[in-house]
Amino acid sequence: MTERPLIRAPLRARVGEWFEMAPVLAGQAVLWAGPPLLGLALFLGLWQWGHLTYGAFILPSPMQTLRAAFGVLTSVEGWVILGATILRVMIALTLSAVLGGGLGLLAGYGWFLRAMLAPVATILLGIPATAWVILTMIWFGPSHGAILFTMAIVTGPILYIGTVDAVLTRDRRLEDMAASFGAGRFERFRRVALRQILATLAPVLGITLALGFKVAIMAELVSNVAGIGAALAKSRAHMDIDMALAYVALAVMGLLAVEHGIIRPMQRRAGQWRRIGS
Amino acid sequence: MSGMTLATISHALAGRKVLDTVSLVVRPGEMVALVGPSGCGKSTLASVAAGILRPDKGRVLRQYKRHGMVFQQSRLLPWADARENIAFPLIVGGMAKREALARAEAAAEAVALLPEDLGKMPDQLSGGMRARVAIARALSIEPDFLIFDEPFAALDPALRRRLQDLVLELGEVRGFGGLFITHDLSEAARIADAIAVMERKGKGILGRLTPPGTRGMRSDDTIFAFVQDALYAETLLTDLVNVDERAVPLDCACDSLGPRRCC
Ligand SMILES: Nc1ncnc2c1ncn2[C@@H]1O[C@H](COP(=O)(O)OP(=O)(O)O)[C@@H](O)[C@H]1O
Ligand SMILES: [Mg+2]
Numbered sequence: 001m002t003e004r005p006l007i008r009a010p011l012r013a014r015v016g017e018w019f020e021m022a023p024v025l026a027g028q029a030v031l032w033a034g035p036p037l038l039g040l041a042l043f044l045g046l047w048q049w050g051h052l053t054y055g056a057f058i059l060p061s062p063m064q065t066l067r068a069a070f071g072v073l074t075s076v077e078g079w080v081i082l083g084a085t086i087l088r089v090m091i092a093l094t095l096s097a098v099l100g101g102g103l104g105l106l107a108g109y110g111w112f113l114r115a116m117l118a119p120v121a122t123i124l125l126g127i128p129a130t131a132w133v134i135l136t137m138i139w140f141g142p143s144h145g146a147i148l149f150t151m152a153i154v155t156g157p158i159l160y161i162g163t164v165d166a167v168l169t170r171d172r173r174l175e176d177m178a179a180s181f182g183a184g185r186f187e188r189f190r191r192v193a194l195r196q197i198l199a200t201l202a203p204v205l206g207i208t209l210a211l212g213f214k215v216a217i218m219a220e221l222v223s224n225v226a227g228i229g230a231a232l233a234k235s236r237a238h239m240d241i242d243m244a245l246a247y248v249a250l251a252v253m254g255l256l257a258v259e260h261g262i263i264r265p266m267q268r269r270a271g272q273w274r275r276i277g278s
Numbered sequence: 279m280s281g282m283t284l285a286t287i288s289h290a291l292a293g294r295k296v297l298d299t300v301s302l303v304v305r306p307g308e309m310v311a312l313v314g315p316s317g318c319g320k321s322t323l324a325s326v327a328a329g330i331l332r333p334d335k336g337r338v339l340r341q342y343k344r345h346g347m348v349f350q351q352s353r354l355l356p357w358a359d360a361r362e363n364i365a366f367p368l369i370v371g372g373m374a375k376r377e378a379l380a381r382a383e384a385a386a387e388a389v390a391l392l393p394e395d396l397g398k399m400p401d402q403l404s405g406g407m408r409a410r411v412a413i414a415r416a417l418s419i420e421p422d423f424l425i426f427d428e429p430f431a432a433l434d435p436a437l438r439r440r441l442q443d444l445v446l447e448l449g450e451v452r453g454f455g456g457l458f459i460t461h462d463l464s465e466a467a468r469i470a471d472a473i474a475v476m477e478r479k480g481k482g483i484l485g486r487l488t489p490p491g492t493r494g495m496r497s498d499d500t501i502f503a504f505v506q507d508a509l510y511a512e513t514l515l516t517d518l519v520n521v522d523e524r525a526v527p528l529d530c531a532c533d534s535l536g537p538r539r540c541c
Binding site: 173174176177178179180181182183187191192195199 | 325328329330345346347349351353355357366367369370371419425
C-alpha cells in the first residue's frame with residue numbers, strides 16, 4: 001500500500017516538499033487521467049456531432065440527456081422507478097447468494113455433490129440471459145416473480161461456481177495452523193476458512209451485482225413491469241428519446257458506481273491478502 | 279518436565295507412504311532437533327506430533343500439558359494484525375477477546391516486539407518480525423512443549439542466529455522442551471540437546487547424535503567441528519541402512535560422535 005510520510009512531517013517541510021514534488025505529481029496526474037479524459041471528450045464530441053447532424057428527435061444532446069437524468073433523480077416518480085429496479089436486484093441477489101452460495105459451500109466441501117452439480121452448473125451457465133427472460137415470460141407471465149426468477153437463475157450459478165472455487169483454493173495451511181492450537185472442525189471453518197472464502201467471493205459478488213442490474217433492466221423492458229427497463233419501454237412508446245437516454249445514462253452511472261465503489265475495492269483487498277498468503 | 283514419544287508412526291498422503299514406522303523420543307525437558315533431506319517427511323511427522331494429522335498407524339504419547347507450534351513461513355492470518363494473530367490460539371481456546379489481546383501483549387514483549395508493531399498487518403512486517411509474531415503466538419498459550427517446523431529457513435543468517443538465540447533464551451526462562459525441525463545441521467547443533475537424523479523417504483530415524491556440551495553453551499568452533507563430523511557420520515549411517523533396508527529403531531543415544539552406527 002502507498003505510504004504517506006509527508007503527513008507526519010512538520011508543516012513547513014511538508015509544503016516545501018509539496019512544491020518540489022508538484023510538477024512531478026502534476027505530470028503523473030496528467031498521464032493517469034489524461035488519456036481516459038481525452039477518450040471521454042471524444043465520445044461526447046461524437047455524440048454532440050450526431051445530435052447536430054440528426055436533430056434532437058433522433059439523438060438528444062449530452063446536455064439534454066444530463067438534464068433529463070437530473071429530472072429523474074429529483075422527482076419522486078423517478079426514484080420509484082429506480083427504487084423498483086434496485087430493490088429487485090437486492091432481493092434477487094440475496095436469493096441467489098443464499099442458494100448458489102449455500103450449495104457452493106456444501107459442494108466445495110463434498111466431492112459427491114460437487115461432481116453431481118458440475119454438469120448442471122455448466123448447462124445453466126451456458127443458457128443466455130435473454131433465453132431466461134423469454135422462458136420465464138412464457139412460464140410466469142409478466143410479473144415481479146418472473147423477473148426475480150430470471151435474475152436469480154442467471155446469477156446463482158456464477159455465485160455457485162465462485163463459492164466452490166473459493167472453498168477449493170483456500171489456504172489450508174492456515175487451518176492446519178489453527179488445528180495445531182486445538183481448533184476443531186467448526187472453529188477452523190468459522191475463524192479461518194470462511195474469512196478466506198468471503199474474501200475470494202467478494203469480487204464475484206460485485207460482478208454478479210452488475211450482471212443482475214443488466215438482466216433486471218432487460219427483463220423489465222421485455223415484461224414491462226415497473227423499473228428502469230419498463231421506463232425505457234414507455235419512453236420508446238412515447239417516442240420520448242430524452243427520457244430513454246436519461247435512463248440509459250443512469251444505468252451506466254449506476255454500473256460505474258458498482259464497479260468503482262464495490263468491485264474494484266473488493267478486488268484490491270482480496271489481492272492484498274493473496275500476496276502474503278504464503 | 280515435558281516430553282513426547284512418537285512410536286512406530288506410519289502415514290500415507292495421497293496414497294503414498296510418507297512415514298514408514300518412524301519413531302522418535304523427546305525426553306522430558308529435552309529439545310530434540312530433527313534433521314533430514316527435504317521431502318523426507320519431517321513436516322508430516324511434525325503434523326502428527328502437533329495433532330494436526332492422525333497417523334494411519336502408530337501412537338503419540340504426550341507427557342506435557344500444552345504444545346505450541348511455529349511453522350515454516352509463519353502462517354499468520356493475513357486479515358488480522360500482529361496482536362490479533364498472537365491472541366488467536368487463546369481465542370480458539372475460548373478466552374474472551376479482550377483478555378486474549380491483553381495476554382498477547384505480554385507474549386509479544388517476550389519476543390521483543392515493539393508495541394507499535396502490534397497494530398501492523400502481516401504484510402507490513404518484515405520476515406524476521408513475522409517469525410517473532412509466530413513465536414509469540416505459540417507462546418501465548420504458555421506451552422510447556424514447543425514444535426518448530428523450519429521456522430527460520432527463509433531468513434538471512436544473521437537474523438536466523440538472533441532468533442535462534444531468542445529461542446534458546448526463552449527455553450531457558452520458560453523451561454520448555456520440544457522438537458525443532460530444520461535442515462540446517464549447525465542450527466540443530468546450536469539449538470538442541472540431541473539431533474535425530476531422518477532418512478530419505480521417511481523410512482525412519484537413522485540415529486541420534488549428541489553434540490558435545492549443553493544446548494545454548496556450545497561455541498561456534500564446537501558446532502563447526504561437530505557438523506563436519508556429523509556430515510561424515512550421516513553418509514556412513516545412510517550406507518549402513520541401505521545395506522539391510524531397515525530403519526534403525528529409535529532413541530539410541532550416541533554418546534560420542536563417530537562414523538559408527540548407534541545402538
Ligand atoms: N498433502 C500432501 N499430499 C500428498 N503428498 C504430500 C502432502 N504433503 C506432503 N506430501 C509429500 O510427502 C513427502 C514428505 O513431505 P514433508 O513432510 O513436507 O517433507 P519435509 O518437511 O521433510 O520436507 C513429500 O514427498 C511430499 O511431496
Ligand atoms: Mg517441511
